[in-house]
Amino acid sequence: MKKLVLIALTLTICSVNAQTPKKMKLNAGIVTEKIKETKEFYTTVLDFGVTFENDFYLLLHTPDKSAQLSFLLPNHPSQKPIFQSPFNGKGAYLTIEVENVDDIYEKLKSKGVKIEIELRDEPWGDRHFAIVDPNGIGIDLVKYTEPTE
Template structure:
């Protein structure tokens, strides 16, 4: 069996500088690696994310197509979604889903980063009775 010890998404994007700025200035990530074709960011809590330029000669063809903005949600769990939402508003982030509570046990909102990646900023809350049995 393959047993992962950590995980991180890598998005193939067109603008590394915009990603680096957005994630370090707005979400508190630090730069762990910064090349002219790839950056790797890590949060203080250990959340990791990578960004790769498309069509880079060191990468196989399956890693060369740029992200087109569909089919991916990158969720970031926070202690307090209300505080995070106010911070996102104060920084004029591109909020694409307003703050709301979901019956299945989430309070969240979504922003879109400069490369089109949707970030679901999530706080776990008590689910309604209907969803209680869905949790282990």
């Protein structure tokens, strides 16, 4: 009987694991009327590339193509209601982990990009600074380091 229960339990675990995706890819999206300004900001300030775009949708990728971010015009007739309301400019942020935060900080300052949080070290281990995109989204550019405490 114990052997039968063990076999059933093993089959159940294998079945659950077989249904769980092994790989997931996240693509965050923002609904905004500022598609043009957003494209300009991410491609010139952060060196993102354009993966795809049409008249109502913009899909960007990080310089190393490891992550994507999308933008969608509000109230587009091709989209269902849950994807039509525009972002209100509050309550969202992005964190971009980089290896060379000091270099990027200097590069953006030299381009005249407004720095919202100056480059600094945090006791919990972040060396970072922050900027804001055209939609009001805070972007934290960070290099993770060892905590000082």
